[in-house]
Amino acid sequence: MGTKRRKSKKTIHVSNMDKLVARLNRSDMSLDEFLFTLDGFKDTFYENSELEMELLVSNGLPIELDNENIFLKTTRTPFKEQTFCIVDIETNGSDVNKGQIIELGAVKYKNGKIIDRFDSLVFAKSVPRYIQEVTNITPKMLENAPRIEKVLEEFKLFLEDDVFVAHDIKFDYNFISNSLKKYHLGQLENRKLCTIALARRTIDAQRYGLDFLKELLNIKIDNLHRAYSDALSTTYILEESLKNLPNNILTTEQLISFSKSDNIINKGR
Numbered sequence: 452m453g454t455k456r457r458k459s460k461k462t463i464h465v466s467n468m469d470k471l472v473a474r475l476n477r478s479d480m481s482l483d484e485f486l487f488t489l490d491g492f493k494d495t496f497y498e499n500s501e502l503e504m505e506l507l508v509s510n511g512l513p514i515e516l517d518n519e520n521i522f523l524k525t526t527r528t529p530f531k532e533q534t535f536c537i538v539d540i541e542t543n544g545s546d547v548n549k550g551q552i553i554e555l556g557a558v559k560y561k562n563g564k565i566i567d568r569f570d571s572l573v574f575a576k577s578v579p580r581y582i583q584e585v586t587n588i589t590p591k592m593l594e595n596a597p598r599i600e601k602v603l604e605e606f607k608l609f610l611e612d613d614v615f616v617a618h619d620i621k622f623d624y625n626f627i628s629n630s631l632k633k634y635h636l637g638q639l640e641n642r643k644l645c646t647i648a649l650a651r652r653t654i655d656a657q658r659y660g661l662d663f664l665k666e667l668l669n670i671k672i673d674n675l676h677r678a679y680s681d682a683l684s685t686t687y688i689l690e691e692s693l694k695n696l697p698n699n700i701l702t703t704e705q706l707i708s709f710s711k712s713d714n715i716i717n718k719g720r
Contacts, residue, residue: 467492468512468640475514475523476704485521511641513612525614525642525703530693533703534561535644536613537689538623539681541586543578545622547629551575551599553588555606555627556679558686559613565686569609570679572596586676600634607631612641614703618661618685620645642707646688649710653695654688655717664688 471488474480480488489500497503508514513524525533538557544550553575559567572588574596583589606627617623620643628639647659656667661684662675670687674680693706700709 467494472512472523472642475521476526479517479520479522482516482519482521506637507640508612510637511607511610511612511615511639513642523704524612525707528703529701530696530703530706531562533706534559534566534611534613535616535689536560536610536641537616537646537682537686538610538627539617539678539685540623540626541582541588541676541678542626543575543582547626547633552602552626552630553578553582553593554586554678555602556677556682557606557609558679558682559609560686560689563690567609568679569606571602571605573602574598588677599630600636603627603631603634603636607636610639610641614707615639615641615643616646616685616689617643618646618681618688620648642703644689644707644710646685646692649692649706650688651716652709652712652714653692653716657717661685661688 474488486500486504489495489503492503495503496506504514514521515524536557536559538555540552540556541554542550543553552573554572555569556571557569558565572593575590575593578586578588578590578593615624624639624643632638650656650659650664654664654667656664658664661681664670665672665675665684665688668687668691670684672680672684672687696706696709697714700706
């Protein structure tokens with residue numbers, strides 16, 4: 452009935468997703484055009500494009516159907532009304548194939564307020580000494596923590612299709628997405644925003660590391676290099692950045708585009 456899975460269990464390749472999102476950024480797509488576009492992608496999970504669309508939605512792509520047209524919700528949502536999920540992780544290694552998440556923290560932020568939180572240690576058999584020294588997370592602390600599959604599943608439900616925010620988006624987003632794939636829990640297709648990139652365009656600073664910006668902005672949160680505390684600190688950096696946006700930035704997609712623009716403060720730094 453067209454629901455048979457391909458031998459390859461990869462979801463849509465990143466370049467195809469970038470093209471699809473760029474197309475939706477320009478204008479809405481008819482449902483038929485959207486499904487036809489999915490049919491043209493080679494590395495899909497399902498042969499059936501309607502099932503593939505459902506998979507993208509379950510993986511956090513913020514699309515919605517309106518009168519037989521598909522639109523990207525972030526193109527219509529004012530950034531002030533957008534729910535941002537600010538995330539930080541601690542890991543026992545930088546490679547998802549050799550290490551894993553040992554702590555995951557997240558803050559949901561909307562309309563100038565923190566509306567929800569996620570905070571969990573993750574069971575792991577070992578934590579290298581240098582990681583223990585940086586994070587103060589010991590193997591003893593993780594003995595009774597939930598398993599990685601359970602934490603990832605709960606976090607994905609918590610995240611929904613909110614904009615994924617992190618202070619160094621490539622590491623946190625990719626590590627979590629690759630971890631989800633590793634445990635057959637899908638992957639991330641959420642829109643994403645890096646607070647380092649955004650801060651470089653909205654905050655005049657000598658450096659843009661988390662600890663430096665915390666001091667500059669007088670963010671009084673201890674426990675540096677602990678997931679929830681760093682996610683909370685990042686939330687206040689996001690909040691400060693949003694205050695300093697140009698007046699012509701109105702929607703969430705405009706905000707994301709601005710964070711990648713040439714409007715960098717102090718380009719020599």
